[in-house]
Structures are given as C-alpha cells and as structure tokens.
Amino acid sequence: MEYLPNILFAIALIAGIGYFVMNVKKLVRNIKLGKDVDVSDHKSKRWNNMAMIALGQSKMVRRPISGILHVIVYVGFVIINIEVLEIILDGLFGTHRMFSDVLPTSVYGFLIGSFELLAALVFVSVIVFWFRRNVIKIKRFWANEMTSWPKNDANFILYFEMVLMTLFLIMNASDVQFQAMDSGNIISQHIASWFGNTSTETLHITERTAWWLHILGILVFLNYLYFSKHLHILLAFPNTYFGKVRPKGQFDNNEAVTKEVKMMMDPNVDPFAAAPEGAETPAKFGASDVQDLSWVQLLNAYTCTECGRCTSECPANQTGKKLSPRKIMMDTRDRLEEVGKNIDANKGEFKDDGKQLLDDYITREELWACTTCNACVEACPVSIDPLSIIMDMRRYLVMEQSAAPMELNNMMTNVENNGAPWPYNQMDRLNWKNE
C-alpha cells in the first residue's frame, strides 16, 4: 500500500497524456484532409517568423494592453511548466520537492520565487482579461459569431487559469517544510500567515489536496485544449512557421487553371481530341468544402483563438456588413470537426452528409463583402490568413458555378472582350494623350 499514491499518479498521468495524444492524432488526421501544399521554401524566413511572432509575441504587443497582459500569461505558462516537471517526478517517485535536494537552496528558492511571482501576475492578468470580456464588454468579444459556446469557452479557460494559479500558491503556502526553508516563498508566505493557527496535520492535508488538484487540473486542462479555442498555445508555433512568407498582396496562381490556360494558348493542341486514356479528371477549381482547402488553411482554423482582432480591423465588418474574418475561421474549424466526426462514425470513410462549408456555414453575402485589403491578415497575431479561404471560395463560386454578382459578370465580360473593366474600346487606350 505504500506505493498506492505513486501508482495512482502514474495511472492519472498515463490516462491524461494518453487521451491527449489520441486527440492530437485525430487533429493531425483532420488537418491532413486538406490539400497538399509546398511549404519547403524560405526556411530561414519561416524560422524567423516563428521566433519573432510566436515565441517573441511581436504581433501581440501591437495592442499594448492585451499584448502585455498576454505576455505575462504566456511567460508564466512556459516558466511554471518547469515546476510541473518537479511535480511529475515527485509524483512518480514518491519524493517531496525533489529539486530542492539537488539544487542549492538559493537556486531552488530563486526558481520557486519567480514561479510564485509569475503565478500572482498571471492571476491578476487573467482577472483583467475576465473583466475586459464580461464587464467592460469589449466589442470584439461580443460580435455575432460569439455565441454561447465561444463565450463560455473563453471564460472556462480563464477560470481554469485562476484555479490552477491559486492551487499552486496554496500548495506552497501550506507546505510546512518549504515555508521553513524560507527561500522563494515571496508570495506564499503571505498566504501562509493566514494559516497561522492551523495544525500541522491540517496543513499537510491542505498541501496534499492542493498538490493533487493542481496536477490533475493541469491534466484536465491539457485535454480541454482539443475541444477549445485554446489550441493556439501549441499550434501558434507551427502556424507561424507555415504562414504566408510572400508579400501579402500576392495571391497564388491556381495551378489547375495554369494547365488549362497553357493548353488553350498552345496552337499544337487539338481542341477536339478525346482525353487520353487514364487521364485524371480535371481538378475542382476553388473550394466549397474543407477538403478543397490546403492543410495550412485547416491548421489556421485550429490555431484561431477567436480574439477577433481580424474582425475589428475588417472594413466590411466595421461598416455593418455580415463578413467577419474570425467567423470564416470558426466556420472552417466547425465544419472540419463535423467532417472528422463523420469519418470516425463511418469507419474511416467520409460519407456525404449533404452539407458543405459554402452556404451551410459561410454565406455568399459574406464572401462578396470582402475588399481583399489584408487588414485581417495583418491583424492576426499568429499568422492566420482568412483572406485565402475567402478567395478560394470565390473561385469556386465563379469558376465552378458562374455565380458571381451580376455587376462583376459585366466587369469580367468587359475585361474579356475589350481588355478593361469598363466598356471602352482597347483601340482608344491612348486617347488621353491628345485630350
């Protein structure tokens, strides 16, 4: 029975990590439903983007208040994980504060002291975040696409963080040995003073309870990630690496179209020839569902943490149009999850469910409201490109369905017939010289 806590701990750890790994595999499978795209170029620029944007938070701090608060929570999250390592080792080997035996007291104290300080700062930051969302009601957190689940999801994450930080500090405060060491207990000593008259026995139980709840809470939170918008804490890194490295104004030249155009321009091609045996069916132009998007675009959707900076910068959204770039990302993820569940339910095969991303999630009105101004792309702190999805869906509408708004059809007819978006004769192109 002596090893019971160790065994229980190991089981909890294996179950927690195991379930998470299972969901990560599902996540990877879903992302791979997207089309392949070559991202082997610009390696050093990509590494640099990841270092600056994800690791260095360079785009977060462009909005200083939320940016600095976020940096605190982010640094706290990363640094406090060193303490989680000690907790895991203690749990497995039945030791108590293993690192305090290995490290000199001053070093250990410095480490725990910085964790405590960060924990307190994270706690305060998270409270401010909660106020911004629920009391100040900042507009971007209350937009139309922020229905009950996205709002609750955001608050759950904040509650999780508040509870975890509190447990960490209580754990330290009620640890008699640690308090006796009197090194690094910069925050917890004040909490410990509240426990002044508590018996050693009660303190021990408090410490154990806080210790267990803290590590179990972390495991639960880890598994909550997959179901929430909070995946960005992991996916921001690959997403900034795989994000767009070309100038923002450069939209990809659809290769399937290039093939067709080259064939049309080639005088040696017989336009009436039958397709050769075994020829591939021509690729679908544009995207009407998630499988038509690239895997980077699907990764984008899972990375989105619904902060709404894109939407708050969008000229269409600011002037009351239905388009919201954040909704484009949320819809893409929701549909992708739906497709993933469909595959799970049908033994690894996707069975047509009569639904698609276009119309069932994203309406044409939203797509046609975009000015392609790239404000959303510029605003995203983790290099998500909502514009590329809008463009791929417009391509589907125009090239597969001939469903452009009438005025755009007129414009395109003009370009086709007389080389200008207006009905002017190409032969008159230089008339301005003599006017």
Add this chain to the structure above:
Amino acid sequence: MENLKVPTMAEFMAEGKQPEVLFWVGCAGSFDDRAKKITKAFVKLLNKANVEFAVLGTEESCTGDPAKRSGNEFLFQMQAVTNIEVLNAYEVKKIVTACPHCFNTIKNEYPGLGGNYEVMHHTQFLKTLLDEGRLTVEGGQFKGKRITFHDPCYLGRANNVYEAPRDLILKLEAELVEMKKCRRNGLCCGAGGAQMFKEPEKGNKDVNVERTEQAIEVKPEIIAAGCPFCNTMMTDGVKATNKEAEIAVMDVAELIANAQDL
C-alpha cells in the same frame, strides 16, 4: 494644347531603341476621366526629368487584377499570359505604374507565369528621380498645407511600401498629418477586391465614407492618394460628407506636378 511626349514601345522598337522604363498606364489611368489627369501629371514629370519612357498604348490590356480578386482565375491568367507575351516580346525590364493594383499584380503574380520585371510604383520612381537629382521640387503652392496620406492597401499592407509617397509629400514642405489608422493599420477605401465594380453588400455605412471621416478627423486641406481607385472612393466620400469646398483629393504625382506649375 498641352504638349505631352508619350512615345509607344512600338515606336521605340521601330527605331531599334529600348526605353529606360515602361509606363504601365492601367485601365483607370487610360479611361477614367479623373485618373487620366493623374496619368498626365505623371507624364509631365517624366518629360520634365527627361526620362526615356514608353507606353504600350493600344497593346496594353487589363492586368487581370479585378478578375483575379473576383475569383475568376481563368480570365486573370488569360490576361496575364497575353500581357506577358507582349512585354517579353519588347524585352521589357523595368515597369512603372501609377496604379497599386497593376503594380501588385505585375510585380507579384506575373513572375509565376513567366513575366519577370522590376516593377515600381510611381511614387517610388519619382522618389528615385528626386534622389538622383533628375527632378527637383519646391513646396510652391503646397508649402505649409495640411496633407494626409491615405495608404492604398495594395501598395501598403500588400507590398510594404509606406515611405515613398510620404517622402514626396514632405519634399513639398507640407505639413504631413497622419490619420489614426495609417500605414499597416490603414483602413481600405472600399474599392479593392473588385468592389469598385459592384454595389456593396448590405451594411450600415459605406467603407469610403468611414475612411473619409477618419481623414476629416485630422482636418486636412488635401487628402493625398496613390491609387486611382482610392482617389475615386475618397472623392466620393468627401462629397458624401459635404466637404468638397474644404478638402481636395489629389494623387501624389499631381501634388508634385502642380507644385512646379507643370
């Protein structure tokens, strides 16, 4: 009668010569009455600086930008391939254009289809003319005037060109005032993505009015633009807010040309 020298590539070729740069006029610059004035202002500056340039004239055709942003990749690539054939046949190396949409398309999207050129926006080109001393500019009538610059999306965010137009305005000894939303945070005029050619979706305001109101906040005498479409949108915005009497909308090239009474 103005006396503009506007040679064509065909004329240069007939003489067996290559111009220093090709001026890509663009559809707006060729056909839109307001934009034609920008084209002429730029040509006057090129003439003044003795730049050996040429235009394609009737051999120029839409770059395909509005078709591409509408989603018609077919039409875009047909336009692109045709234009590239013409440009490559003339062995064009360097292109300047007063339209950020043409600029972006030729610079970024033509290389993948076989068209590789050095492409400059006219504000960048004018800046080099000034830096090289081929063109001089004095403040003239714009000295001390409050001017705000509206960043065109396809010049600014799309291609990170923010300073060239501002440097030119500062050369006029004008007072350059920035809107709250400027440079990479600049708000679109509402014309991009082929919106120029259609009615906007239902909303509670037009984008150009919103942008014009942002400009009005900084009380400019002139809103400077670097794009014929922004120019139209901002001009309409100024009309919609009844500020025509106080605020003029002008292209940066027009400012430079007018400053020297060209």
